[in-house]
Amino acid sequence: MAYFAAVLARTDGGWDVSETELDNVETLADLADLAREAAQDDDTVLVFIEQEDAWFAVLRVDGEEDPRIFVSDGAAAARSSYGVILTDELVDRVGDGDFDDLDSLVAELDDEDEEAGADGGQDEDSARGAVGPGGVPVGPLGDSELLTDFGLAAPQLLDLSGEGAVPGDALADIAESLGCGEVLEAVR
DSSP: OOEEEEEEEEETTEEEEEEOOOTTOOSHHHHHHHHHHHOSTTOEEEEEEEETTTEEEEEEEETTSOOEEEESOHHHHTTSTTHHHHHHHHHHHHHHTTTSOHHHHHHHHHHHHHHHOSSTTSOHHHHHOOBOGGGOBSSOEEOTTTTGGGTOOHHHHHHTTSTTOOHHHHHHHHHHHHTOHHHHHHHO
8 A cells, every 4th residue: 555754844934844755664763763853953843644545643753752643543554564653652652551450441431331221322332442453443543632732733633533534635634734735735
């Protein structure tokens, strides 16, 4: 399947956008290093990755801070060579974060199901969240607020990732909200 990847480096005059190859990217650290190479000083760098008709991702690197990641569909990305780099990291972060005790989370969901009634108006998958191969959730995954300070609120980013969304169009909309839509389109 075809991939598109672009690096957007924040500059004093806006955004410098260039298409990039991911051939040498094998880890999240490789991807973050690729982004940092494009940075001016410690300014923000974004990496857009799109797999045609399947998913898109935005990686944000601010200086030496840990990268922030958003993937439009975790399960779809987990089935691709570049996407799995991102989804593995996100699944690991969730495992190390607030949901360390997944048994108690499942127990809480079971209690809620019992309180809502036998079917509660939802099927079991939607009550617990659909999960794809490798335990990666279907749908948006990661930090939906990574572009908030650039004027793209989390609900807007999530809307661009919803059912029926087209990844290429979503990245174009994101770039437009950042003020670099025409430049991104020129490198496509």
